[in-house]
Structure formats: structure tokens, C-alpha cells
Amino acid sequence: MATVRVVGTEPLLPHWTDRMGPESWPHWGRLQATLRANPRWKPHQIESVTSESLRVLRHLRDPLRPAPFQGRGLVVGYVQSGKTANYTAVAARAVDAGYRIVIVLSGIHDSLRTQTQLRLERELVGSQAGIGGTDGPGREWGLLTTATEDFRECDPGVLQSDAAFLVVAKKNVSVLARLDRWLEAAQPFLSDRAVLLIDDEADQASINTRGNRASDPAVCEDEEDDGPPPSRTNELIRSILGRIPKASYVAYTATPFANLLVNPAAADREVGDDLFPRDFVVQLPRPDGYTGTEELFGASAQGRDVLRPVxxxxxxxxxxxxxxxxxxxxxxxxxxxxxxxxxxxxxxxxxxxxxxxxxxxxxxxxxxxxxxxxxxxxxxxxxxxxxxxxxxxxxxxxxxxxxxxxxxxxxxxxxxxxxxxxxxxxxxxxxxxxxxxxxxxxxxxxxxxxxxxxxxxxxxxxxxxxxxxxxxxxxxxxxxxxxxLRTTAMCDTLLQMARWYGYRSGYEDLIRIWTTDGIARWFSELALVEQSMRDSIVALGRAGRRPDQMAIRLRGHSSLLLTARNKSSMAVARQDSWSGEHPQTVLLPLSDPGRLQANRALADGFLASLPAALPCHGGLLLRDVAPEAVCDFLRAYWVHEEVVAFRSDLLADWIAERAAAGELTDWSVFVASPGEAPRQASIGGLRVGLARRSRVSSESIGILTDPRHEGVDLPDGPDAYRRAGGSYDADAMRGARPPTQGLLIVYPLDPEPLGVTSTDAVIALALSLPNTSDSATKWIVNSGVSDG
Known part of the structure; x- marks a missing residue:
């Protein structure tokens, strides 16, 4: 058999999928042909689904291995970004590999379940209905649910067929209870049938919000010592998995905060282990043509006429x-x-x-x-x-x-x-x-x-x-x-309510959002929270660690909880260092002329005191700056009162501590100066072009930093850190930065698009910081997992 080459970060080691040759994918081949026949699917999008579905499959347990096994994993996508396409492809590949039953738990509403059923019938099953078909023995499907009817108990003897079976069930207690009873009755037919259970919107309803009964009731001195049972939906999903000798559970969501904060060691004496994704977490790539938080509220929103105040x-x-x-x-x-x-x-x-x-x-x-x-x-x-x-x-x-x-x-x-x-x-x-x-x-x-x-x-x-x-x-x-206008206290709920995310090919310029200033500010900070989470998931994969071996760090939000408190009992907040971080002033005191003018005068005096500047990479670079000068500048800089990620006084204290330890002793200052800027200003004796940013709320400008600027002081410059598609890898730049070498980036912003008239330049700041020997930004981690 030909060895399968996997696109991704995992090493190409011998793997059970290597037995699958080019002719071994009849279901996936049919799905792939369906996608190619659809003009809405571009070749590069089909290529991405091809490689990413195979990457997820490689994380599943081998369906041909002897029972018992129980896999637990998580796939993280983007809101309205193609998660269904990925798990449809994973299901097709899994059936080709030997899984015989696919169960999809599709949200809590009938409309979503029906939508999912119809799509899977069209793309996964094809034109077949019921058991049978023209693909030959072992390649037909048995449908145990329909577009009009959720799961109903039937004769479990139907599983004696060679068909692959599909169930699309709503996450409703009565439906799950029926499925649980049916699987209990089907025990004689399940011993050699591997089951793939896909939990769509897995942070909704699936999370245990109660407790677990003690593993051994005999050790409880009284009834009160025995914990409460799990919340009912979570209990039924665990019970269903427990009835299946060979099961792989894969959770899908774009907002996995609650899933990552499940207790890894939690177990209930009746329904077994909880749903923590102990085996793997996979981050799907950002799709081409996708419009998300970044495009609407982050750096990519600059110049887009999207927001309207209510x-x-x-x-x-x-x-x-x-x-x-x-x-x-x-x-x-x-x-x-x-x-x-x-x-x-x-x-x-x-x-x-x-x-x-x-x-x-x-x-x-x-x-x-x-x-x-x-x-x-x-x-x-x-x-x-x-x-x-x-x-x-x-x-x-x-x-x-x-x-x-x-x-x-x-x-x-x-x-x-x-x-x-x-x-x-x-x-x-x-x-x-x-x-x-x-x-x-x-x-x-x-x-x-x-x-x-x-x-x-x-x-x-x-x-x-x-x-x-x-x-x-x-x-x-x-x-x-x-x-x-809908408000909430949780990041995950707010992201899911924002249905404006998705593919907007051919009409990106027509998107308009009416909302309040406060909600827009929440979303602006959410762009940083999301990206930090995704970076941490990618780092887990690069380190070759499982989620139960190394905690995934989640950046805290200044105004919102990441998820509901009853879903995050294992969450611990930590404020450690800014090691390897890139703090930036996403909030500016735009309504405070006094602070803006003070920062303008501060920058003038600071830059005038530094060594000569050299032009490079769209700005001016000043080297050999003492850490004390940087700390004094940061302490005098006026930040927005509500800022969290860029507390200049705390940053200055931390830099001083690291400098005393022999780190962050060598500083450069880069002043952004775009050559095409329509307006200029003289700052500290330097003639600079003013960068243009626009508001995404009353005082937020979204993401400030141009990624290439984080590499301007490195030996080979930012061009040495380009990705295959031409974008800059700022994370790699920070990783290449010696522990002694810090970079302060000064962005003189054009006040005109910001609606500011009190100064000729709004001074915004960013830092590019190396990995240092300490390792604290407000992070939320799962207290049940080692920090790695």
C-alpha cells in the first residue's frame, strides 16, 4: 500500500492510516467528486478539506484494532467557517478506514439538525435512501434518521448489515435517552463495530455543569459525600460512549473555551470519563475568503466601512x-x-x-x-x-x-x-x-x-x-x-451570536453592522483573545504534546468571562510575564486631549534623546537604546484607563526585572513611517509619515501592529520570516529574538481618520518581546493540566 503523506505539523511516522492506498477511499472519493462538481467550491478549498480531514483521521483510533478503546478529541474551527465540511469529510474517510457507525450530535435546535441531516444525505450518503445502493457490498449506507424525523428506536438487528450507518441526532435529553437505550439493546452487534461520534457545537449542552458520583460509593461516609450526577445531556453522551466497545469521540466548535477547561481526571462511577479532549486538539486553518473577528474588528478592519453606531x-x-x-x-x-x-x-x-x-x-x-x-x-x-x-x-x-x-x-x-x-x-x-x-x-x-x-x-x-x-x-x-444589540457576559456566547462571520465572496464590501460602542469594543479585544487561543493550540501540536500533558493558555478578556462559570470550574487565572508576547495599545485615550498631547510631547523628547536613526522596512530604526530609557518612557506614557493587555507601568517593572537578570538589556526603537502616508509630522527631529488606523469603537483601533515590523531589528530582517503565502510570521520573529533583545515600536497615527483634532499625531505603541527565562498578561489555564 502507498504511504499517505499528511499536510500538517505532525511528523511523518508510521501510522495505521498508511495501510490506506489510493483505491481505499470510495466514500471520500465520492464526496470529493461532489465538491468538485459544485462551482462554489474552489480547487484550493477542496485541497484544504482533503489534507485537513486526513490530519484529523490520523488522530482517531484505528477502527480495526481490538476492543476496547475510547478516544477523545477536539477540532477547533472558526464561526461559520466550514466545520461541517471538515467533519463530513472525516466521516467519509473514517467509514473507508473501517468505522461502521457515524453518530452526529447536531446542536439543540430542530432547524440545525434538519440542516445537518440534509447536507450529510446530499454530500456523504449521496443519492441513497435507507439501506442499499449501487456502490457494492460494504459501501452502502443505512439511515437511522431523516430530515423530518429524529432518532427513533428500531430493531438493533439492522446492524448485522454490512452497511455503514448514519445517525443525526439533536442534543435533546429524550432523543439521547432513546439512542442510549437502543445502543444498550444493540450490544450483541457492537463488539466489532467501531463508532465515530461527532459532537457539533460541542461547547453547548455537552459540558458537565454539575458533578460526578464517587468512583467507589463504599468510601463515602454518608450520602452527602457522594457527588451529584453529571448534568443530564453530558451524562447521556458519556453513557452512549460507554456502551460502545470501540468509540472515537470528536468534538467540533469554534469557541472551545469550556471544552479546554473540563477536568481531565473527572470520572463518574456510572458513566465513566468526562469529555475532556485528552488525545488531541486540532486547529483548522483560517479559510481563504473568510470574514471573521479579525476582518471586522481587528487590524484587517482598517479602511473598511463596516460599523454603524446605535x-x-x-x-x-x-x-x-x-x-x-x-x-x-x-x-x-x-x-x-x-x-x-x-x-x-x-x-x-x-x-x-x-x-x-x-x-x-x-x-x-x-x-x-x-x-x-x-x-x-x-x-x-x-x-x-x-x-x-x-x-x-x-x-x-x-x-x-x-x-x-x-x-x-x-x-x-x-x-x-x-x-x-x-x-x-x-x-x-x-x-x-x-x-x-x-x-x-x-x-x-x-x-x-x-x-x-x-x-x-x-x-x-x-x-x-x-x-x-x-x-x-x-x-x-x-x-x-x-x-x-444582544449583550452577554461570556466570550464564547458573544462569538456564537455574531452570525455575520463566514464567506462573503463577491459582496464583502456590502457588510454593515449596527451595534453599540461597547459591543464593538468587546469584539475588538476578542480578536486578540481568539488569536491567542489558536496560537496556543498550534504550539501544543508543535511541541508534540497531548492536551492532558500541556495546558492550552487562554488570554483573559478585560470585560467578559471566557465561558459560563459553571463550565469553567477548573479555570485558574494567572498574570505572569510578557515573555514571547507582543502587547499593543488597541485602546487609546482618543477622547482625552490632555493625554494625547502629553504622549505627543513625551515621544518628541524620547526620540530626540536617542542615537541616530536609520531608514528601513517602512520606518526608522534606532539601535543601542538602554532598557532604563525604555522603562522611563513607558512609565510616563498615558494609556487608556480600561486597557488590560498594555499596562505600561507593569510592563516597565517587568522589563526592569528582566534587565536585572541579564535579559532585555539590548533595545531598539522602531518608528513606523509609511512612505505612502498622505500626512507627515516631525517627532523628535525625525520627519515621519503618519500611519492610518480607524476606530472600531469610540476608543479602540483594533489590532495596531503590522506583523513585518516585529522583525526590523533581526539580522535578516522581516523578509526571512515570510510564510509560503507571503504573509509575515511574527510569532517566528519573536521566537528568533535573543532573550537580551527587545523592540519598542512607535506608531505615530494620523489623527484625521480617528476624528482627533487636538494633536498632529496620536502616539500608539507596541512591543516585540523575546522568550525570557520567566514565564505571566492575564492567562486562563486548566488547573488539572501541567503547564508543560
């Missing part, structure tokens, strides 16, 4: 104080009138739809607007009714012959600045009015039963008003405009 009055009108019981949502004094910002958002959605209809590749495709204000069903109904009333007013005016062109022309003028616009403005206005006439307003919650029906009713322009049903897994096709 005034406080509008927030109060739509989401008043909790103490109000009789009217949780007030739609202003004029009965049925929408707050101005929501009215603007709906007009913008019509304009976005009009522009889409004039782009041949998008005309007739689904188009959606998200309105997510409250989790309360009665609130959603009121908001949807008010939207319908407003739309009906426009339609009635249109029917009576009133000219709506000025209204939509104004909306188009507000929209068009950053849009790849058609030459004919009148055509856009006409198309926008046509969209308004066709708007469909749907309420998506557990009561209405309404559905998006993208496949059954293509080409609709849908305003989707909802709450929790819009918060997990459910894909909003063609999403352009979001109106989002």
Missing part, C-alpha cells in the same frame, strides 16, 4: 431596563415607529440587495439581514411587527404612486462610499425599491416554527428577527446587514 436612545427604545415587565420593548412614542438606526439599517439592507441584484454572480442568491436585539420571544414578535408596519408604509406609498426615489437615493448615498458601485445610480435606486417590495420578515424562535427555507424558496430577501435560534450553527446565507 445611539443610546435607540438602545433604550428597543432594549429597556429589565425591571419593565409589561412592555419590554418600546418602539418610541409614535406607535409602530422604528428607532432611526433600525430604519436606516433596513434601508441599507434594501440598497445592499439592490447592488447584489446588479452583480450577475449574486442575482437570485439568498440575501439575509440579522436583527438580534433580545432573547425574549415577545420582544422579537414586537420588533418584527414594527418592521412589517414600516415596510408596509413604504409599500403603500409606492402603490399610491408616491416617489420613493429620494428616500432610497439618500440611503444609497450613505452606503456607497466604500462600495464597488455600478455606474448608474438610478439603477441602484430602482433595484433597491424592488427589493423593498419583496422583503420577507421572519421570526426565528422556538414558538413561531418559521424557517429560512433557502433551498425551497431561493432568491428571497429575508429580515430574520430572532434570538437563541440565530446564535448557534444555523447559517444565514448572503448576510449583509446586521443589527445587533
Amino acid at each position: 445611539p443610546d436612545d435607540d438602545v433604550r427604545a428597543l432594549r429597556p431596563a429589565r425591571r419593565r415587565k409589561s412592555a419590554e420593548v418600546v418602539l418610541q412614542a409614535e406607535q409602530g415607529a422604528l428607532p432611526g438606526s433600525l430604519r436606516e439599517a433596513i434601508l441599507a439592507f434594501c440598497v445592499a440587495g439592490g447592488v447584489r441584484s446588479l452583480r450577475p454572480s449574486l442575482d437570485g442568491q439568498p440575501h439575509t439581514m440579522l436583527v438580534h436585539v433580545s432573547q425574549r420571544i415577545e420582544d422579537q414578535e414586537r420588533i418584527a411587527d414594527a418592521i412589517r408596519e414600516q415596510v408596509e408604509l413604504w409599500r403603500e406609498a409606492d402603490r399610491q404612486g408616491q416617489r420613493l426615489e429620494p428616500l432610497f437615493q439618500e440611503a444609497w448615498e450613505a452606503f456607497r462610499a466604500s462600495v464597488d458601485a455600478p455606474a448608474d445610480d438610478a439603477a441602484v435606486v430602482r433595484a433597491s425599491i424592488a427589493v423593498m417590495r419583496r422583503l420577507v420578515i421572519l421570526v426565528l424562535n422556538s414558538v413561531t416554527g418559521e424557517d429560512l427555507e433557502y433551498e425551497e424558496k431561493p432568491g428571497r430577501h429575508i429580515v430574520a428577527v430572532g434570538g437563541n435560534r440565530l446564535s448557534r450553527g444555523l447559517t444565514l446565507e448572503g448576510l449583509t446587514v446586521s443589527y445587533f
Whole structure:
């Protein structure tokens, strides 16, 4: 058999998958052909699914090995980024390798389960239905669930067939209980059948939020010493796994904070080990063309016209104080009138739809607007009714012959600045009015039963008003405009509620988000939290360690919990060093002229006191700077009051400590000076171009640092640290930095795009720090796992 070459960080060692030759993949081959026939799938995307599904498969247990075995793993993707495509491919490959039953636990809502069932039937099973098919013995499928019916108990003797079996079950206690009973009855047929259990949205419902019963009840002196049973969904998943002699459990999620904080040693005497991913954690690569936190709120958001502020009055009108019981949502004094910002958002959605209809590749495709204000069903109904009333007013005016062109022309003028616009403005206005006439307003919650029906009713322009049903897994096709006021205390919940993530090929310029300043600031910091987590997962793989051998570090958020407290009992917060880190001023005191002016004068005096500057890599480099000078500068620098990741006084103290220990003794200062900058300033006698950044909230600029700047003082410069695709690997630059060598990066920012008039340059800072001998940024770690 030919040896399989795996793309990834794992070493190419002998492995059980090496027995699989080119002819050994009939199910995967059929799926691959299906993807190739779909024009929405590009060759490089299919190549990525090919390599990444094989990488995950290599982490699973060999299905042909003798029983018993129990595998536990975790695959981390991005919100709405192709996790389903990956686990569909993994399932196909697993069946080819010898797994005979695939169980997919698909969220907690019927809509997501149905969506997943239909997709797996189409892509994994193909045209078959029930048991049988034309692929030959051992290559057919048995479907134990359908698009209209969740799992029901059937004769377990069906497992005597050579078919591979598929179950797509909702994470509902009654459904899981039926599946558990059926597997108990099926014991005579399971001894040689390996089962792959895929847990989609695995941080939802699957996490144990209660306790575990003592392994030996005899040691308990009284009943109170015996712990409580696990939470019911978690208990049933563990019970299901315990009934299967040969099982591999793979959790999938984009927000794995709770999964990584499960007690690795937790066990219950009746249902066994908890679901901690002790065997592996795999981070899927960032997909090409993906729009996520980074693109909307981080460094990549610079220059994008995405965010629109929702005034406080509008927030109060739509989401008043909790103490109000009789009217949780007030739609202003004029009965049925929408707050101005929501009215603007709906007009913008019509304009976005009009522009889409004039782009041949998008005309007739689904188009959606998200309105997510409250989790309360009665609130959603009121908001949807008010939207319908407003739309009906426009339609009635249109029917009576009133000219709506000025209204939509104004909306188009507000929209068009950053849009790849058609030459004919009148055509856009006409198309926008046509969209308004066709708007469909749907309420998506557990009561209405309404559905998006993208496949059954293509080409609709849908305003989707909802709450929790819009918060997990459910894909909003063609999403352009979001109106989002929903608050939460947890990072994972906030990320999952942001349904504006995903692929926006052909209409990236049409994305608009109406939200509050505070929520935008949360997301800006979330860009750092997410990237830190993903970097830590990659570092685990590079170190060749399992998740139960080395803790994955999670950066803390200044305002939010990473996950609910009852999901994170093993979490321990630590503030250690900034070793190997790149702290930066993502929050700036933009509304405080005094601090901005003080920082401007500080930079002027600091740079004037340093050695001569040499131009390089889009800026000026000043070498041989004493650590004491850097520390004095940092201590005098005014930071934003709410900043967490860049506490300049604490950073200065830490640098002084490391310098006393013989580290961080050799400093360089780099002043960013883009040659193409339209504006310049003289700082410390240096003529520099002003870098341009824009606000993502009132005082946040997203990610500040240009990755190449972290290598300007290294011997071979930043170009020695380019990745295959041309991007710069700043993490590798910090890894190559000697422990003695630190870099302070000064970014003089153009005040004009920041809306600042009190100074000619806003001074922002970043540091590129080597790995030092100490090893503390606020980190959250699993206290049950060694720090490695």
C-alpha cells in the first residue's frame, strides 16, 4: 500500500492510516467528486478539506484494532467557517478506514439538525435512501434518521448489515435517552463495530455543569459525600460512549473555551470519563475568503466601512431596563415607529440587495439581514411587527404612486462610499425599491416554527428577527446587514451570536453592522483573545504534546468571562510575564486631549534623546537604546484607563526585572513611517509619515501592529520570516529574538481618520518581546493540566 503523506505539523511516522492506498477511499472519493462538481467550491478549498480531514483521521483510533478503546478529541474551527465540511469529510474517510457507525450530535435546535441531516444525505450518503445502493457490498449506507424525523428506536438487528450507518441526532435529553437505550439493546452487534461520534457545537449542552458520583460509593461516609450526577445531556453522551466497545469521540466548535477547561481526571462511577479532549486538539486553518473577528474588528478592519453606531436612545427604545415587565420593548412614542438606526439599517439592507441584484454572480442568491436585539420571544414578535408596519408604509406609498426615489437615493448615498458601485445610480435606486417590495420578515424562535427555507424558496430577501435560534450553527446565507444589540457576559456566547462571520465572496464590501460602542469594543479585544487561543493550540501540536500533558493558555478578556462559570470550574487565572508576547495599545485615550498631547510631547523628547536613526522596512530604526530609557518612557506614557493587555507601568517593572537578570538589556526603537502616508509630522527631529488606523469603537483601533515590523531589528530582517503565502510570521520573529533583545515600536497615527483634532499625531505603541527565562498578561489555564 502507498504511504499517505499528511499536510500538517505532525511528523511523518508510521501510522495505521498508511495501510490506506489510493483505491481505499470510495466514500471520500465520492464526496470529493461532489465538491468538485459544485462551482462554489474552489480547487484550493477542496485541497484544504482533503489534507485537513486526513490530519484529523490520523488522530482517531484505528477502527480495526481490538476492543476496547475510547478516544477523545477536539477540532477547533472558526464561526461559520466550514466545520461541517471538515467533519463530513472525516466521516467519509473514517467509514473507508473501517468505522461502521457515524453518530452526529447536531446542536439543540430542530432547524440545525434538519440542516445537518440534509447536507450529510446530499454530500456523504449521496443519492441513497435507507439501506442499499449501487456502490457494492460494504459501501452502502443505512439511515437511522431523516430530515423530518429524529432518532427513533428500531430493531438493533439492522446492524448485522454490512452497511455503514448514519445517525443525526439533536442534543435533546429524550432523543439521547432513546439512542442510549437502543445502543444498550444493540450490544450483541457492537463488539466489532467501531463508532465515530461527532459532537457539533460541542461547547453547548455537552459540558458537565454539575458533578460526578464517587468512583467507589463504599468510601463515602454518608450520602452527602457522594457527588451529584453529571448534568443530564453530558451524562447521556458519556453513557452512549460507554456502551460502545470501540468509540472515537470528536468534538467540533469554534469557541472551545469550556471544552479546554473540563477536568481531565473527572470520572463518574456510572458513566465513566468526562469529555475532556485528552488525545488531541486540532486547529483548522483560517479559510481563504473568510470574514471573521479579525476582518471586522481587528487590524484587517482598517479602511473598511463596516460599523454603524446605535445611539443610546435607540438602545433604550428597543432594549429597556429589565425591571419593565409589561412592555419590554418600546418602539418610541409614535406607535409602530422604528428607532432611526433600525430604519436606516433596513434601508441599507434594501440598497445592499439592490447592488447584489446588479452583480450577475449574486442575482437570485439568498440575501439575509440579522436583527438580534433580545432573547425574549415577545420582544422579537414586537420588533418584527414594527418592521412589517414600516415596510408596509413604504409599500403603500409606492402603490399610491408616491416617489420613493429620494428616500432610497439618500440611503444609497450613505452606503456607497466604500462600495464597488455600478455606474448608474438610478439603477441602484430602482433595484433597491424592488427589493423593498419583496422583503420577507421572519421570526426565528422556538414558538413561531418559521424557517429560512433557502433551498425551497431561493432568491428571497429575508429580515430574520430572532434570538437563541440565530446564535448557534444555523447559517444565514448572503448576510449583509446586521443589527445587533444582544449583550452577554461570556466570550464564547458573544462569538456564537455574531452570525455575520463566514464567506462573503463577491459582496464583502456590502457588510454593515449596527451595534453599540461597547459591543464593538468587546469584539475588538476578542480578536486578540481568539488569536491567542489558536496560537496556543498550534504550539501544543508543535511541541508534540497531548492536551492532558500541556495546558492550552487562554488570554483573559478585560470585560467578559471566557465561558459560563459553571463550565469553567477548573479555570485558574494567572498574570505572569510578557515573555514571547507582543502587547499593543488597541485602546487609546482618543477622547482625552490632555493625554494625547502629553504622549505627543513625551515621544518628541524620547526620540530626540536617542542615537541616530536609520531608514528601513517602512520606518526608522534606532539601535543601542538602554532598557532604563525604555522603562522611563513607558512609565510616563498615558494609556487608556480600561486597557488590560498594555499596562505600561507593569510592563516597565517587568522589563526592569528582566534587565536585572541579564535579559532585555539590548533595545531598539522602531518608528513606523509609511512612505505612502498622505500626512507627515516631525517627532523628535525625525520627519515621519503618519500611519492610518480607524476606530472600531469610540476608543479602540483594533489590532495596531503590522506583523513585518516585529522583525526590523533581526539580522535578516522581516523578509526571512515570510510564510509560503507571503504573509509575515511574527510569532517566528519573536521566537528568533535573543532573550537580551527587545523592540519598542512607535506608531505615530494620523489623527484625521480617528476624528482627533487636538494633536498632529496620536502616539500608539507596541512591543516585540523575546522568550525570557520567566514565564505571566492575564492567562486562563486548566488547573488539572501541567503547564508543560
